[in-house]
Amino acid sequence: EDQVTQSPEALRLQEGESSSLNCSYTVSGLRGLFWYRQDPGKGPEFLFTLYSAGEEKEKERLKATLTKKESFLHITAPKPEDSATYLCAVQAGGGSNYKLTFGKGTLLTVNP
Amino acid sequence: DAMVIQNPRYQVTQFGKPVTLSCSQTLNHNVMYWYQQKSSQAPKLLFHYYDKDFNNEADTPDNFQSRRPNTSFCFLDIRSPGLGDAAMYLCATSRDLGRAEQFFGPGTRLTVL
Numbered sequence: 500e501d502q503v504t505q506s507p508e509a510l511r512l513q514e515g516e517s518s519s520l521n522c523s524y525t526v527s528g529l530r531g532l533f534w535y536r537q538d539p540g541k542g543p544e545f546l547f548t549l550y551s552a553g554e555e556k557e558k559e560r561l562k563a564t565l566t567k568k569e570s571f572l573h574i575t576a577p578k579p580e581d582s583a584t585y586l587c588a589v590q591a592g593g594g595s596n597y598k599l600t601f602g603k604g605t606l607l608t609v610n611p
Numbered sequence: 612d613a614m615v616i617q618n619p620r621y622q623v624t625q626f627g628k629p630v631t632l633s634c635s636q637t638l639n640h641n642v643m644y645w646y647q648q649k650s651s652q653a654p655k656l657l658f659h660y661y662d663k664d665f666n667n668e669a670d671t672p673d674n675f676q677s678r679r680p681n682t683s684f685c686f687l688d689i690r691s692p693g694l695g696d697a698a699m700y701l702c703a704t705s706r707d708l709g710r711a712e713q714f715f716g717p718g719t720r721l722t723v724l
Contacts, residue, residue, distance in 0.1 A: 503653075530709065542615075542701050542715035543654070586653070590709075597642065597661075597708040601653035 501526045501591050505602035512577055512609050520572040520605045522587030532570050533599065534563050535586040543586055577609045614638070615716035617702050623722045624692050632687040632719045634702030642708060643685040645677060646701040648718070654701055660685060661708055689721075697723045 535543035549565040588599040646654040
């Protein structure tokens with residue numbers, strides 16, 4: 500069974516204090532790993548897709564990286580508007596290749 | 612802007628009273644999904660449509676049904692809501708199955724009294 504574990508569950512940072520969020524996964528044949536941002540009471544907003552180990556993608560203050568067992572979301576010099584829950588999801592190969600298995604997310608709070 | 616729209620944003624129903632949630636998309640995507648997300652939990656896939664083909668997840672209760680009358684619209688019907696069905700319901704779309712990002716709507720928060 501595919502599993503996704505995100506850590507920490509919650510992270511509180513000061514504005515400008517860089518850090519990383521972790522997503523560990525076990526999946527039979529990774530087809531893709533997805534990062535989403537979710538604000539309270541809203542739907543997840545797509546951020547990145549990573550397909551193979553060693554791949555990296557960047558968007559503004561966010562950078563996502565992928566290894567064979569985990570992915571990191573690095574946040575450089577965060578601002579209060581980066582506060583949100585960050586969700587990681589994996590898509591496996593095989594018969595259920597449409598299905599996203601989500602982690603529970605990391606709740607990020609950035610204080611001014 | 613192309614988007615996924617859900618109506619209503621908030622829905623209150625009574626225990627056992629049928630309720631229908633709506634999703635529409637302007638992305639012209641082939642696949643539409645329904646997820647259930649309870650507080651502080653991961654979204655859980657209920658079912659999806661690939662074009663007109665319906666695929667129900669094995670652990671989705673029979674109480675939940677879906678309809679997709681055309682490419683743009685998809686409905687989630689809860690026949691007899693229980694207190695445990697109170698949750699955020701998320702609609703998502705993707706261009707295709709497999710390596711395709713899923714784009715989510717804003718969600719409908721369902722309260723069951």
